Amino acid sequence: DTAQGWVDLLSPDHQVPRPTEAPRKVLVIDACTSPAFVGLIDVNDSEPGCKEFRQLPLPGSASGDWLPVFADLQLRPEDQPVVLVEPMHAKRAWREQVCKDLVRAGVPSLAFVPSAVAACQIHFCSQSNTASIDSMIVVDVGTAHLSVTPLCEGYLLVPAIVSHEDLDPEGPAWPQISSAIQTAVRRCPVETTRSLRRRDPFLDDNVVVQEYVYGAAPFSRRVHLIGSRSSEALAQQLQNGSGGMLSATADGPDAAWRGAAKVCRHPQLQSFLTTREEYLEHGCSAVHRKCL
Incomplete structure (x- = not known):
């Protein structure tokens, strides 16, 4: 259910005018790669925008000071909301x-988007309804880390997520990817019925309950590779190695950044941003509630 907000985000029911207080430009950062993809997005521009590589002061680095990053980008931090793509294995x-x-x-406001949720946005049409959102397996292949995330019509199946931190940076990655995918599919429930509260413009939110059923079958074939080591060659190796059981596509190292940039141009972005004031009052729990 952790991606329910992002599914609703692309629903035609949410195609409303952008609030006057909504930001006009957002700094999108993909923290899954090093150096990271960083780019300023104009929310009124249909183009994806330009991105650059930057080393970031993320946890584990020598410094936690972001001011040099903003200065290098010639931006004032107090003027720039930040949407940050986080790795699926982030603690x-x-x-x-x-x-x-x-x-x-x-920074005046910020939001976090899991990499798999961000990457799958590039395949979703904002004019379609949620029922047409595809199911897929998103595989994030980093330099030394691998994560496999099954999604059902935009919903993360959290119990099925597989993560490894011992990916061999030298040897072929596809056998380990194939094994992780098999593990993830085995963890997917064959059939589960869940009650989810959906927003309805004509009824009270408190009484709208919709039954939702998903099965494991849609995840057994379609695989999308993202991350710094994703490539057409790796996708072909994975597809050939599976004996045709998998249909693999390389979305590219910047897929998560492009997906997050697409989300930033949606009128409802403001509802997913946590303001500085909210953070100071409630702490990081305010970010968790809005984004995840």
Whole structure:
């Protein structure tokens, strides 16, 4: 259910005028790669925007000071909301430290998007309804880390997520990817019925309950590779190695950044941003509630 907000975000029911207080430009950062993809997005521009590579003061680095990054980009931190793509394997402490450092730098608002949720946005049409959103397996292949995330019509199946931190940076990655995918599919429930509260413009939100059924079958074939080591060659190796059981596509190292940039141009972005004031009052829990 952790991606329910992002599914609703692309629903035609949410195609409303952009609030006057909504930001006009957002700094989108993909923290899954090093150096990271960083780019300023004009929310009124249909083009994806330009991105650059930057080393970031993320947890584990020598410094947590973001001011030099903003200065290098010739931006004032107090003017720039930040949407940050986080790795699927990121821990709560990692997210909390990034929040603290960005607020200390002076950003007015921020949001976190899991890499798999961000990457799958590039395949969704904003004019379609949620029923047409595809199911897929998103595989994030980093330099030394691998994560496999099954999605059902935009919903993360959290119990099925597989993560490895021992990916061999030298040897072929596809056998380990294939094994992780098999593990993830086995963890997917064959059939589960869940009650989800959906927004309806004509009825009270408190009484709108919709039954939702998903099965494991849609995840057994379609695979999308993202991350710094994703490539057409790797996708072909994975597809050939599976004996045709998988249909693999390389979306590219910047897929998550492009997906997050698309989300930033949606009128409802403001509802997913946590303001500086909300963070100072409620702490990082305000970010968790809005974004995840």
